[in-house]
Amino acid sequence: MSTLEIDRVRKAYGHLEVLKEVSISIGTGDFLVLLGPSGCGKSTLLNMIAGLETITGGQIRIAGKTVNDLSPKDRDIAMVFQSYALYPTMTVRQNIEFGMKIRRIAQADRDRAVKTASDLLQITHLLDRKPSQLSGGQRQRVAMGRAIVREPKLFLFDEPLSNLDAKLRVDMRTEIKRLHARLGTTIVYVTHDQIEAMTLATRVAVMKDGVVQQLDEPQAVYDRPANVYVARFVGSPAMNIVPAVLGAEGATATAVIDIARRPAARIGGISLSAEALRRYAGRKVLVGIRPENFSIATASAAPALTVDFDVVEPTGPDTLAVFQLGGVEVTARLPPRQAHAGREAALAVDTSKIVLFDSETETRID
Amino acid sequence: MAEALSQSGKARLGRLFVYGCLVVVALLYLMPLWVMVVTSLKPLDEIYGGSFIGVPKVVTLDAWRAAWSEACIGTECTGLKPYFVNSLLMVIPAVALSTGIGAINGYILTKWRFPGANFVFGLLLFGCFLPYQAILIPMARTLGLLGLAGSIPGLVAVHASYGICFTTLFFRNYFVSLPDELTKAAMVDGAGFFRIFWSVILPTSIPIIVVSCIWQFTQIWNDFLFGVSFTSGSSSPITVALNNIVNVTTGRKQYNVDMAAAMIAAIPTLVVYIVAGRYFVRGLTAGAVKG
């Protein structure tokens, strides 16, 4: 049993409110990723879970027990820091052992724990080195080793991969995922990298300015973003957000989008609740279309719009085509060699993937 | 090719000039030391015979022996020896106390920040700029109240407290560059205030400990004003005794003994510098470049 409940937690530094009523609840074995831009309060929240920052308001419960007033060592957590924070004068072995020594664990047990962890992380041959003699990836492993021997209820990771180069970051990401599968411990993981969030998480909390925008499974966050902010933050290239006017056709909605020098595009067959349809018919909305939901129109996929490509960027597996739609720049992800700059093209849209947002509140319309 | 040659020739000439200047300045700087050394090794008659800078004709250690154990200071003819011991008894605890307290202060001011920490640090910094003279009378009164007036422990207390401003400054500036995550990691590992200080912070601080010790050692060992103000007679530090040797002699001025005495008084700071000097430079610049 190692659940985590963050219940209406607030944090203020003087008059500066950094976190405003954050509520998140996850179950045993979950991998929660706190995702958000720099300065949105992710580290602050993580430090509050760890007991390294005081809690201004609300409650944090680990395994059902309120930990607000417990010191870090009594919360049964282990933490991996962005800078790894290895003790510079100790060897790798001493680094991993330090916490166990403080808890007065017998030498034999300590040795066993160090061996298990270092085998798991493949750092056995590094045990007698100092942190300054390790590479970034090796330091990262040692920091994880130090956390693992604690056998905590909860692992806390603060941007553990942000100091690594791109290749190593992908490798370590896989490794962390494997570790989670193996140990099954609940993890809270902070990052501003949406790919890390998508690949690792079982639950993602997207944050902005100290407010949780959406808490859901990664695929749900991707497919059904709660608002325009989340839609733009998750996914690369970002979701296209296009102004349109909504029309009702029977039980489905049609988005009418202006295209410069061409007749307006009508994207029909968007499913929407009857109530929303009544409310928004004839009003302005924002239409969210992922780049991969465009395709070149064929006999089976009827064209929804005809556009002129401005720029075409081949990436290898596919080609990104940029064009104007509804007065904004829009990107489509198309198969290679199918798009040509300066040409016109007829595109089809997968309407089942379209998401609509209120044009004022920017929240999703269902 | 010819151009390249003349180019390198010009560079060599420039370097020659630089080295020449350095050598001249160094010789100029070493001149007094040379005079001290040769004078201390000459018999008094040779000095009064007019040889001041030249190599001694007769080398004798008599002056050194006299300075160490025979010269008269006031009414007692014990040489510098007991005062040298006094200085050691003063400097060792004073350096240890001021460095230790400075380290803890710096640790608290950077890793256990409290409301008003900056204000406290500002006050401590202010202490660095207090002139010695300004604290003489209040300090004398305080020592009197504590019953430490005129004693070596009293002098230790004065030096230790006066030095805390400097040592705190050293340690604070060094610890500021240590990442806070280090203390946080240790806290998560379950370490408390002193455990973190002792096992995590101090072992990384060798360079700044050396800096603090050298600085405090030279300041305290060379201090004259506090020594002459707060001690008397047989509890004086070596600087006060040296002054008495040089000033109180009647009859012919014993230049050779004076020089030997001055060098005896200077040797400990020189030794400290030579043994630990390379840490000094490293430690002073350690805060600037992140390690």
Ligand SMILES: Nc1ncnc2c1ncn2[C@@H]1O[C@H](COP(=O)(O)OP(=O)(O)OP(=O)(O)O)[C@@H](O)[C@H]1O
């Ligand atoms: N001790 C403090 N005093 C005042 N404001 C603070 C303090 N610590 C953090 N903040 C503010 O709180 C906000 C959130 O900081 P936090 O470190 O949690 O951001 P973050 O989401 O982790 O960003 P990053 O991705 O850059 O690490 C920031 O605006 C920061 O300026």
Ligand SMILES: [Mg+2]
């Ligand atoms: Mg952060």
